[in-house]
Amino acid sequence: MLAIFKLDKQGGKERDCIAVARDLAARGHEVTVLTTSAEVAGIGDLRIEKLRTRGFANHVLLREFARAVIAHRQRAGSAVLLSFERIPGADYHYVADGAAILRDWRLLAWPPRRRTRLALERALFATPSTTGLFFLTERQRDEYFIAYDFEPSRATVLPMVLHDDRYTAARHLGATDWRADLRIPDDALLAVSVAVDPKLKGVDRSLAALKLYPKLHLVVAGSDSAWLHRHVVRHDLETRVRIVPYVSEVMDLIAAADFMLHPARSEAAGQVIGEALLAGVPVLASAACGYAGEIERSGAGLVIPEPFQHEALVNGLASMIDTLPAMRAAAAARSQSLHQHRGAWLSAVAEQLERGAAQA
Template identity: 50%
Template sequence: MRVTLAVFQLAKLGGKERDCLAVARALAARGHAVTVLTTAAPARPEPQLQVVVLPTTGNANHARTTSFAAAVRAHHAAARGDALLAFDRVPGADFFFAADPSYTLRYSGLLSRLMPRRRAMLALERGIYDVTAKSQIFFLTMRQRDEYVAAYRLDPARAAVLPLILHEERYAAVAARDDKAQIRARLGLAPDALVALCIGIPAKRKGFDRALAALAAHPRLQLILAGSSDGWITPRIRQLGLQDRVRVLPYGADVVDLLSAADVFLHPAREEAAGVVLGEALLAGTPVIVSGVCGYAPEVARAGAGIVLAEPFQAEDLARAIGEVIDRLPEFRQAAAAESARLQQVRGHWLATIADKVETLAPRAR
């Protein structure tokens, strides 16, 4: 089967782009001819895939996005592809990977009809979700699916909720990691230090400021903030007098090492459609404290491997949850270790779910 995947800017290599490449590789491994359409190719070549860079027109982002969608449809039709799976909104795609929040749920009122950007982005979204559309849609979480079903009267038969997404490189990193003492030695952390960790970009959306504020209630706790270089972070640390207890690190490939070195992973995010990093923390065997807005928060609650904060967020709830995890750390570690073992058993299930659907429901197969 000739399968076309489309993602606007593959060179970005954020979560959506990494997911696209993982799906493309999985389909290629099943023997399909896979083409990935994008406007910016990754720096590293993908030998199993054909990556095609499409030109777009327009100066504004919404104009380029609309142009990309049209170019994708034209290329797929000319190549006589058997299935089109889009990771950005491409009306008419056979399959859609719903990685982004809904424009319909964010935009409303007169501005949505008058502002060109909002009008264009809503039109692209309706081309995927509207009752007249035919796209099969992969959702990250049940909550996300239910929001779109309500917003668009979406036929549930067109919706599939994926198993928790974890990438193969994370499994490999967990298998190859050193023990906790060795990792801490490399990071300059004492073996008996009590360490919390935040990872994410941008920092305020991921709740770094909330974690810093909660640190005042726990004078023994050290905090690592990884991934964001936002300019407000260092001044806030100084303002709170936390220079001796907080370390700021750039985002890198050592995510599993950081998670393995930490006693607790803090993710008091303000917005998070899913939160793959929550699954990564559980795979590393690290207890999690997470805000209830995060799509994968129910995974933490189900495993008993941490605490899900109630919404709306209250600063005292986070401080209290940190204290509870510290007091019951052996119990939470045991639950996280059990969840890590379970995740090993479902390795690759999200990719198999997508590949099975594409093979079964592609236009050629129907």
């Protein structure tokens, strides 16, 4: 049994939930996904059960969802419950976000909201909870450990999370000539940013630095927000920035670029970093990204240290441009390595759940 608040939100956590559900079903397990909303195309192969929750504020709905999931699990007698939300009492929890207790709450300081979220988190992570924890990165695990001092044996750090459709797309790159379609000059360098939430992913930071490199163009995929358009106009970059929706050929779009630009403000992992490396494209990212370590270990790009400084991004762009051939060679090597470990993260989740079911 898997539990996620809104499956149709279709963010990274929701895509991971669907992938885990399908992998478990392919292994022969009976899988049910509990949610409040599932208006998603292409999931007719999954067994979905919608739970009703009451309340107006989001934190109240999350609390009621947690209670409803536990009650449903008790009635159904499911062997194992994997939560993708903070649900105290779950057997396993997929940790898709950073620790709420370490968050800067200045903009989210309404006391009931903070109190509810922290209470759910504490009940899930702190002793005496025995919930098994799947972390996306070692840094994420360490941050939660510092906050809650849980038993280390509860934690599993997953291999890089990359979905099967990305691997399939990576083997057929070049189907779309994005440079020609976007009218990028032949002598121009092209950077790509994949950002459904452009502010969180630091696109404004990228635009501010782009002004200093007249040969550098940028394509931003995933958002058509007024905020993004205002920043492009503010920096007088209308001729060098292309804004496109999140497209199914996103791997082709990434591969068309010389490098990815991802100076995010917050990023628990950053699957787009993995997708770029899978496509053989180096990445310039902020140290706030959980997968920043993958860039450093592979040599396929550069990492801007925290706290973020504009000058560091400007200098990072200069270094990236100067060493681009070597960076692209390192990214190509990392791509080959990633292909050899296709599906490793799904196997790690499934095998842990299977052991838990056997012990139940």
